[in-house]
Amino acid sequence: MGVRPKVHREELAGAISRIARRRAAVDDVHRDRLPDAADSDPREVLRYLRQFSGTDIPRWVLQADVCDALILNNWLWWEDRRTELHFLLEGRRRGLFLDQLGAQVGVGKQGVRDRIDRLEALLRYDRPNEKLTRAARAAAKVADQRRTAEDTWIKNHQAMLRDAIAELLEQAGRLVADGEDREWLDELAVDTNAEGDLGRTIMPILGLAVDELRTSPAVLALPATRPPHPVHEALARCDALRGAFAAVTDKPVGRAQRRRSEAIGL
Structure with missing residues (x-):
């Protein structure tokens, strides 16, 4: 599977707002259970769509919901990568051994090092290649x-x-x-x-x-x-x-x- 497209925070808020407006027009029964603020938890919005997308909802709404739901899902994919990297780095800063961290993600000591480098490369360059991060440690000019x-x-x-x-x-x-x-x-x-x-x-x-x-x-x-x-x-x-x-x-x-x-x- 390839790397998911990155989603800007504005795109996330826009997708949530579109879902809320569509559902407000067609769902009188469960509409009050949809988190509709622009900063709502996308997981809650996706949970609503999975639970309340029956035959009573017009087909065009269901189709549009799929497009916007995938935007939310892509946001969460990247958020999960950021969260994992955060706690792996925190674990090292707090003195946990590499094998302790590796036991939680199913890899050995070197696997933890590679995983950290791979996640840093993914989040910095949109590619899961740990070699990129290792080379970039001496190349701060890449962003420019x-x-x-x-x-x-x-x-x-x-x-x-x-x-x-x-x-x-x-x-x-x-x-x-x-x-x-x-x-x-x-x-x-x-x-x-x-x-x-x-x-x-x-x-x-x-x-x-x-x-x-x-x-x-x-x-x-x-x-x-x-x-x-x-x-x-x-x-x-x-x-x-x-x-x-x-x-x-x-x-x-x-x-x-x-x-x-x-x-x-x-």
């Missing part, structure tokens, strides 16, 4: 190099990003009416209309806007067609750009995403 690479990529792809975002917003304007769930789509429009070049923050905002449009009732209600509906093509184009941007910093990119990147000339 990554930021430089990201800035360079965005600078070199300004026109392509603006075209893809304009197409996405055009399709959103046709399918998602004003007043509906389009907080990040509107934010994306503001950022792309601002003077000057697009900055690095455009990429997480684009990701949030893509999630928002993909899980909107109008898009979920569209039938699968050949060729794809224009909104699906716009979403795929943005996914390809996000995949190409992730590859700049050695983040894992799926085979399908890589094919889409190559198809649009990245």
Whole structure:
């Protein structure tokens, strides 16, 4: 299994809020049992969805819930990795022997060392390779190099990003009416209309806007067609750009995403 996509805290809050708004409209019986604050425990939200997703809930709501539930699950996957690393490091700082720690996670002494290095590498570079961390102990400049690479990529792809975002917003304007769930789509429009070049923050905002449009009732209600509906093509184009941007910093990119990147000339 590959490494899960990282989820920003804003994406987590957005997914919880979308779930709450959908369920408020269709679930009169159990709605009061859903934790609906933006900072709610995602485990509690997932528990609600698993327990109260029967045939009385419209199909489009169930489909959108799956998309947002996977965002919550990805957040928890990364949170679990952070928690394990925290307590392994705390165990060493508090004087526990390596074999004591290893007994709790099913590895030996060297396995604990490797596990710590692997988790540090995963959380720092999004790749579970302990060798990365060992090499990085003498290379603090990696973070600066990554930021430089990201800035360079965005600078070199300004026109392509603006075209893809304009197409996405055009399709959103046709399918998602004003007043509906389009907080990040509107934010994306503001950022792309601002003077000057697009900055690095455009990429997480684009990701949030893509999630928002993909899980909107109008898009979920569209039938699968050949060729794809224009909104699906716009979403795929943005996914390809996000995949190409992730590859700049050695983040894992799926085979399908890589094919889409190559198809649009990245």
